Amino acid sequence: MNLTIDRDRLLSEIEALASISEAEPPVVTRIVFTPSDLKARAWMIARCNEAGLAVRQDAVGNTFARWNGSDPAAPVVGTGSHIDAIPNAGKYDGVVGVLGGLEAIRALRRSGFRPRHSIELLIFTSEEPTRFGIGCLGSRLLSGALSPNAARKLTDNDGATLEDVRRRAGFAGELDQVTLPAGYHEAFVELHIEQGPLLERQQIPLGIVTKIAAPASLRILIDGSGGHAGGVLMPDRHDALCAAAELILAIENAARTSGAIDTVATVGICNVFPGAVNSIPSRVRLSVDVRDTDRQRRDLVMHTIDATCHSISANRQVEIHSELLNADAPADCAPEIIEALSHSCRKHELNFIPMVSRAYHDSLFMARIAPVAMLFIPCRNGYSHRPDEYAAPDDIVRGTLVLAETLATLSR
Ligand code: GLV
Ligand code: MN
Ligand code: MN
Numbered sequence: 001m002n003l004t005i006d007r008d009r010l011l012s013e014i015e016a017l018a019s020i021s022e023a024e025p026p027v028v029t030r031i032v033f034t035p036s037d038l039k040a041r042a043w044m045i046a047r048c049n050e051a052g053l054a055v056r057q058d059a060v061g062n063t064f065a066r067w068n069g070s071d072p073a074a075p076v077v078g079t080g081s082h083i084d085a086i087p088n089a090g091k092y093d094g095v096v097g098v099l100g101g102l103e104a105i106r107a108l109r110r111s112g113f114r115p116r117h118s119i120e121l122l123i124f125t126s127e128e129p130t131r132f133g134i135g136c137l138g139s140r141l142l143s144g145a146l147s148p149n150a151a152r153k154l155t156d157n158d159g160a161t162l163e164d165v166r167r168r169a170g171f172a173g174e175l176d177q178v179t180l181p182a183g184y185h186e187a188f189v190e191l192h193i194e195q196g197p198l199l200e201r202q203q204i205p206l207g208i209v210t211k212i213a214a215p216a217s218l219r220i221l222i223d224g225s226g227g228h229a230g231g232v233l234m235p236d237r238h239d240a241l242c243a244a245a246e247l248i249l250a251i252e253n254a255a256r257t258s259g260a261i262d263t264v265a266t267v268g269i270c271n272v273f274p275g276a277v278n279s280i281p282s283r284v285r286l287s288v289d290v291r292d293t294d295r296q297r298r299d300l301v302m303h304t305i306d307a308t309c310h311s312i313s314a315n316r317q318v319e320i321h322s323e324l325l326n327a328d329a330p331a332d333c334a335p336e337i338i339e340a341l342s343h344s345c346r347k348h349e350l351n352f353i354p355m356v357s358r359a360y361h362d363s364l365f366m367a368r369i370a371p372v373a374m375l376f377i378p379c380r381n382g383y384s385h386r387p388d389e390y391a392a393p394d395d396i397v398r399g400t401l402v403l404a405e406t407l408a409t410l411s412r
Helices: 007-018 035-050 095-110 137-143 148-152 162-168 198-202 240-256 295-316 335-347 393-411
Strands: 028-030 054-057 063-067 076-082 085-089 119-124 185-193 206-212 214-223 264-273 283-292 319-327 352-357 372-377
Touching: 007 035, 007 095, 007 393, 028 035, 035 054, 035 063, 035 095, 035 119, 063 095, 076 095, 076 393, 095 119, 095 185, 095 393, 119 137, 137 148, 148 162, 185 335, 185 393, 198 206, 198 352, 206 335, 206 393, 214 240, 214 295, 240 264, 240 283, 240 295, 283 295, 295 319, 335 352, 335 372, 335 393, 352 372, 372 393
Parallel strands: 076 119, 076 185, 185 372, 206 352
Antiparallel strands: 028 085, 054 063, 063 119, 206 372, 214 283, 214 319, 264 283
16 A cells, blocks of 8 residues: 655645634634634535545534545444634644545545445534634534534534534534534544644654543632722722632642642633723633642642632632533543554654643543544644734645554454
């Protein structure tokens, strides 16, 4: 089998997809079910059709592009990732796994390889939590981690329900039909940029993921009392933003003092109402993201946050309401796919290391219903979720080559 990656085409496709954005280049912003997301989906489907793949979309917009194998009854070998992007993002998060996955399939077709298992590219809906508050919406539904009933209750930042938003975007089927049947996948492999600095620092071109860390998130609403910034004296204040400030630092401290470097906590959103220079903040909304490779340690931090909310509320006489959006288990990757990836690296004489994924991915949920592993490539300075995110062409091509080889091994 002579596998060659069409480097120029793959790189120009990454640029083309990046140009479909709500923000000026080089910034990529592509929030699920907005016009840019819908345009990017249509563009991707055209590329999949051009490649001779049969495309279907489910009720939440997960997109499957299939190359039929010689045994139609055999379970599917899947690959893919996401094309939605958080506000102020870069070109590579998710996209490398989608366009690299497509190019891996094209490379296999060009080589004359004939798979026994069908090979399917999967583009997940809303891996990013920007619009509906929880990440991996598509894969949560596919895997049954999120029930259709719970999904129907989700609302976006403007209060619109997922049901309305997806139907307006043209996805009209029933959410109950999204869950994949048991045994659908023989294997699932996701190619992704590392989103951390380890591969680059060690000058190693590939990482094989053995475990995905456990994410959790909260929305916290603090209600104090507002008033005139001149008239209300300090002893009489119940400033919601001062309470939030205390809480944010306590969250940082809880992660820093967990006893392990693997605990991380971030307050990424702080909305202040009414947001006037001469008005005491009466209401603050925070979003909190907590992760750890160890679930129990992550949950201890969550308990500390809860206890701190109670004490700040009592001390400052503000109301604090905290809503748990998700608290997911970590996932272990499947030894047989780790071995298939390792074998492909060795075959192409490429160095690799085992790694933990500290970011979450749709593979976290696919691991509940299928044997899963991930392949990481380096990204400059470890930067991700920012416009200067960058993966070098050679690394993208190497990752795509190893992915193609692995898909061949798994689908024979
Ligand atoms: C995925 O985008 C994550 O936040 O880990
Ligand atoms: Mn991301
Ligand atoms: Mn991603």
